[in-house]
Amino acid sequence: MGTQVSDGDYVASLQARVKELEAENANLLSRLAHCHCSQDDQILYGPDYKDAKVTEPKKSNGESQRKIRNKPGYSTAFLSHHSKRYVALKVMYFGKRFYGFSAEAQMEPSVESEIFKALKTTRLLVGDKKDSQYSRCGRTDKGVSSVGQVIALFLRSKLKISGVNNGSSGEYVFEEKHEGELDYVRVINRELPNDIRVLGWCPVPVDFHARFSCLSREYKYFFWKENLNILAMKTAGTKLLGEHDFRNFCKMDAANVHTYMRCISMFDISPTDVSYDGNQLWVIKFRGRAFLWHQVRCMVAVLFLVGQGLESPDVRI
Known part of the structure; x- marks a missing residue:
């Protein structure tokens, strides 16, 4: 037979549970009073952080990621x-x-x-x-x-x-x-x-400029070797070294570009340690102080034509 519980006992158990919850709530409030999370957030997000709405969307792995949604007119x-x-x-x-x-x-x-x-x-x-x-x-x-x-x-x-x-x-x-x-x-x-x-x-000092203070830029183009003639590509690539007029190796931007003279200080073609199904991954490297719009893509395109035998390694710049 089931145990009979009187209304009085049921009310008493509820009252006891309410007291337990109140005590637990007081304990949590006490712990929160010593937490510096709000201070850290104000340091990161500013003194008006409390006016922002905070949501916690779920990541794909189940963890929550805090995001701050700016209040209207922010x-x-x-x-x-x-x-x-x-x-x-x-x-x-x-x-x-x-x-x-x-x-x-x-x-x-x-x-x-x-x-x-x-x-x-x-x-x-x-x-x-x-x-x-x-x-x-x-x-x-x-x-x-x-x-x-x-x-x-x-x-x-x-x-x-x-x-x-x-x-x-x-x-x-x-x-x-x-x-x-x-x-x-x-x-x-x-x-x-x-x-x-x-x-x-x-x-950095206030006169630093990310573009004009840059001493050199290096580009890498990765490709699968397949049937390309690497030796011919190297021969053609070395002709790009030094200062040249690269107007035939770029996308023209006459409104913003006043000179097409650019200097290539380093060129190299070398294999990487990556291969797949007998095909090795290679990399072309260019280094220079500045490049024209699409210059690297155009130079690589010509090197591929040389590697396929469609252009001579002595192709003119």
Whole structure:
């Protein structure tokens, strides 16, 4: 036979359970009072963090990933009173799904637009893109990947202002200090898609320009050897070394380019340690200070014609 429970006993058990829950709730509140999570979030996202709505969408592996949804009318202008510092970020990305690096092509997605979305979400961007004194090392085309893209801009700093005030640029931290600074790499990567990663950062002087301060750029083009004549390709490639007029090896951009003279300081074709079904993966390398629009693609295309026997290794530049 089942045990009979009177109404009085049932009410008493409920009251006891309510007291247990109240005690547990009080314990949790006490523990939360000693938690510094909110302080860390205000350090990362600014003093107005409490006004933002926080959601926790699920990742594919079941873990939750915190995302901050800006309240309506949100602007980075309110961050202008924060100290800031000029930094260079080293970025890598897998370019297969992107319409190039630059957001100016107005084709989405682009690597640059994803980076600035992350900077705005994390509230590291002080003001807008114009105010950040932004520069980039180069613009890769659709489908091109990079392991060493460099961008430079002003980001919010946790360090105290160093007493510099140059009018329109505002106040900023200029020392080469790292201790106590925001972990820019971790904060930005938390909001970036998986095919874009920030590898590192360093403080740079305000006259640094990611494009014009660059000493050299190196491009690699990977290909399967198949039946290509590698020796002929090497012979043709060495003729590209040095300074030449490369107008026949690029996509013309007469509105922005005033000279087509470029210098190739290094050329190499070598095998990698990757092979598949008897076919080995090779890599073509070019290094120079600057390249024209589609110059690398055009040079590689000519080398392939030479490797297929459709052009002479003595092809003229």
